[in-house]
Amino acid sequence: MAHALYIHWPFCVKKCPYCDFNSHVRSAVDYAKWEAALISDMRFEAALSGGTPLRSIFFGGGTPSLMPPALVASLLARAQALWGFDPDIEITLEANPSSVEAEKFADLASAGINRISLGLQSLNDDALRFLGRLHSVSESLTALEIAQQNFDRVSIDLIYARPKQSETMWRAELAQALALGTDHLSLYQLTIEPNTRFATDVRIGAFLPLDDDPAADLFAVTQTMTAELGIRYYEVSNHARAGQESRHNLTYWRYQDYVGIGPGAHGRRGSYATLRHKKPENYLAAITQNGHGMKEARRLSQAESASEALLMGLRLREGVCLSDLATRFGFAPENLIDARQAEMMQRLGYVVFSADRLAVTDRGMPVLDAILGALVHSDLVAA
Structure with a gap:
C-alpha cells in the first residue's frame, strides 16, 4: 500500500556543477505531453498500489518550481482521484529562489502545495557563484519572504564544508540562516560526486575539497547551533522543530512503501524496487509504448529489504526497532x-540500545558510513 507519492520533474535551467541528480537542460518542454505522461504513469501505479490514502506527495527534480501551477494542480487532482488524500496530507515542492519562480508561489499554494523546500544553498554571493547557482543572496531572501507569506511550512537547503570554509565563516552563515524563521533546514556537506563537473575540477586541480577533519568540525558546530535553538537533527542532514519533520522523507527512512513516477524515479512497492527510465525522451517513449515509464521492477530478497531498512533507519536520530524489523522480514533480531x-560501538559511545531499539548517537553520526558498514550483519548483506 502506497503511503507516499514522489513525482520527478527532470528539467533545470542549468546543471549545477555539484549535482548528480537526474536533471536535464532542454530548450523547450511540451507541458501537455508531460502532463499526459505523468498521469498515465500514476494510473499504472495506482492499479498496483492503491487502497491507502496518500499521506504525502513530493515534487522533486530537477527544478519542479519551473512547472506551470496549472500542471501541478492537474497532477494533484488526478492523484487524489486515484489514491485519495489523508486529511492532513503534506504536499511539498522543491523550488529555486529566482524571482521568476517566486512569482509562482501564490499560484502553487492555490494548486495545493502546502510545503516548500527552497534551495538557497548559501547565504554568500561568492559561494553561490562557486556552486554555479543563478540567484543572489538578495533574491534568496526575497523568495524566502514570499514563500513564508504563502506556505505554512517552509524548509531551506544549505551546502557547507565548501573549499576553504572556516568554522568562523560557517558559524556566521548558519546563524543568519537560523534567524530566518524556518522550522526545517536541510544542511548538507559538499560531496564531490562522480560524473559531475566538480569531480572534473578536483581531478585537474581547479580546487581542493575541504579535508575530513575540518569538515567534521563544521558538522559538530552545526549540531550544537541547531540544538541550542530547538531545531535538532532528526536525520543526519535534516533539522527540524518537533512536529516539523518532513513526513515524506520519513517515509523513505522508515522504509515504508512509496510510489515514484517521472524520469529516473525510484519506488518501493511491497517487496519490489521500481525504477523509471532516466532520460526524459526514453521515459516518454516508454509511456507511449507501455502506458508507464517503468524500466525495472525488481523483487528484493528478504535479506536485501532488511539490509536496506537498517541502512535507511539508522540515519534517523530515532534509530530502528530490531524486533519490528525481525518480524517484518523474517529474521531473528540477533541476525540483523x-x-x-x-x-x-556502544562502549565507544557511537550507538545506544534502549530496549530493542538501536540508534546512532550524536558522536557516531559524523562517522555514520563506517558504523553502518560494520553494524549490518555480514551474512545479511551477503544473502
Whole structure:
C-alpha cells in the first residue's frame, strides 16, 4: 500500500556543477505531453498500489518550481482521484529562489502545495557563484519572504564544508540562516560526486575539497547551533522543530512503501524496487509504448529489504526497532546486526540500545558510513 507519492520533474535551467541528480537542460518542454505522461504513469501505479490514502506527495527534480501551477494542480487532482488524500496530507515542492519562480508561489499554494523546500544553498554571493547557482543572496531572501507569506511550512537547503570554509565563516552563515524563521533546514556537506563537473575540477586541480577533519568540525558546530535553538537533527542532514519533520522523507527512512513516477524515479512497492527510465525522451517513449515509464521492477530478497531498512533507519536520530524489523522480514533480531561490533560501538559511545531499539548517537553520526558498514550483519548483506 502506497503511503507516499514522489513525482520527478527532470528539467533545470542549468546543471549545477555539484549535482548528480537526474536533471536535464532542454530548450523547450511540451507541458501537455508531460502532463499526459505523468498521469498515465500514476494510473499504472495506482492499479498496483492503491487502497491507502496518500499521506504525502513530493515534487522533486530537477527544478519542479519551473512547472506551470496549472500542471501541478492537474497532477494533484488526478492523484487524489486515484489514491485519495489523508486529511492532513503534506504536499511539498522543491523550488529555486529566482524571482521568476517566486512569482509562482501564490499560484502553487492555490494548486495545493502546502510545503516548500527552497534551495538557497548559501547565504554568500561568492559561494553561490562557486556552486554555479543563478540567484543572489538578495533574491534568496526575497523568495524566502514570499514563500513564508504563502506556505505554512517552509524548509531551506544549505551546502557547507565548501573549499576553504572556516568554522568562523560557517558559524556566521548558519546563524543568519537560523534567524530566518524556518522550522526545517536541510544542511548538507559538499560531496564531490562522480560524473559531475566538480569531480572534473578536483581531478585537474581547479580546487581542493575541504579535508575530513575540518569538515567534521563544521558538522559538530552545526549540531550544537541547531540544538541550542530547538531545531535538532532528526536525520543526519535534516533539522527540524518537533512536529516539523518532513513526513515524506520519513517515509523513505522508515522504509515504508512509496510510489515514484517521472524520469529516473525510484519506488518501493511491497517487496519490489521500481525504477523509471532516466532520460526524459526514453521515459516518454516508454509511456507511449507501455502506458508507464517503468524500466525495472525488481523483487528484493528478504535479506536485501532488511539490509536496506537498517541502512535507511539508522540515519534517523530515532534509530530502528530490531524486533519490528525481525518480524517484518523474517529474521531473528540477533541476525540483523553484528552483535560484537554493536557492543564495541556502544562502549565507544557511537550507538545506544534502549530496549530493542538501536540508534546512532550524536558522536557516531559524523562517522555514520563506517558504523553502518560494520553494524549490518555480514551474512545479511551477503544473502
